[in-house]
Amino acid sequence: MAEPIIEVENLEKRYGNFEAIRGLSFTIYQGEIFGLLGPNGAGKSTTLEIIETLREKTSGTVQVCGYDLDANTAAIKKLIGVQLQSSGYYPGLNLTQLLNLFAGLYNTTVDPMEILAMVNLEEKAKAKVKELSGGQRQRFSIATTLVNRPKVIFLDEPTTGLDPQARRSLWELIRTIRAAGTTVVITTHYMDEAEYLCDRIAIMDQGKLIALDTPDTLIDQLLEKGFERKKDVKAATLEDVFISLTGHGLESDH
Ligand code: ADP
Ligand code: MG
Numbered sequence: 508m509a510e511p512i513i514e515v516e517n518l519e520k521r522y523g524n525f526e527a528i529r530g531l532s533f534t535i536y537q538g539e540i541f542g543l544l545g546p547n548g549a550g551k552s553t554t555l556e557i558i559e560t561l562r563e564k565t566s567g568t569v570q571v572c573g574y575d576l577d578a579n580t581a582a583i584k585k586l587i588g589v590q591l592q593s594s595g596y597y598p599g600l601n602l603t604q605l606l607n608l609f610a611g612l613y614n615t616t617v618d619p620m621e622i623l624a625m626v627n628l629e630e631k632a633k634a635k636v637k638e639l640s641g642g643q644r645q646r647f648s649i650a651t652t653l654v655n656r657p658k659v660i661f662l663d664e665p666t667t668g669l670d671p672q673a674r675r676s677l678w679e680l681i682r683t684i685r686a687a688g689t690t691v692v693i694t695t696h697y698m699d700e701a702e703y704l705c706d707r708i709a710i711m712d713q714g715k716l717i718a719l720d721t722p723d724t725l726i727d728q729l730l731e732k733g734f735e736r737k738k739d740v741k742a743a744t745l746e747d748v749f750i751s752l753t754g755h756g757l758e759s760d761h
Contacts, residue, residue: 509536512659512690518567520553527553529714540691542705549711551694555661559589572658588652588660596636603632613655626650642673659690671749678704
């Protein structure tokens, strides 16, 4: 097995009297695409934001790349890639200028065209964020996580609200980023996405971990309990129909 890159132990987070995270422990390994799943309110975003150093925890320990979250916040910030809220994009700047600005915040320089090529947005180098489609905006948002050449990036519901082609385009991008050696931690409500992308999945509910394994093993465990689907599944889905009818590939116009 690869080296651990994130180790969370007994994490707890209270908002006032409300316990949002209740004794969460898990390990993420280098090179994984790790999925954090769970219903709305389960505590996924809280967990990610604590690891990202954006939110205070109540108790427990978190280590990122061997650094303790409490003792080495600054070191961790340099090693991780975080998606900015879209309000963080200065509206007057184009994509090239924004990437240069973000690189500056990390005290580094980047080749904006190289990063834009990776996310298939070279043609939009001089465009503003507001001129991008939903899928393009998400790809740009992922591009901004890469400017400091992070060891691990965090993507909180990156495909929510995107059309099927744009989602698939993002899946390929996430795989490319992992292939280049970056660990990816992602949350999603799309189970097909989790099954396709994730090496391992943690399922949370009400601030607790209720399952953690590969998608394959989780499915096998359910089948071993005697689970059967109520209805016979057709060999294609409505999504297959949609992709087949509108599937002009995964180009940058999504
Ligand atoms: P998820 O991302 O899984 O939907 P969150 O981490 O956003 O869940 O939220 C977990 C729980 O914590 C929810 O019940 C939410 O209402 C609560 N919560 C999140 N942020 C705050 C906050 N700043 N103040 C109070 N409660 C919060
Ligand atoms: Mg959330």
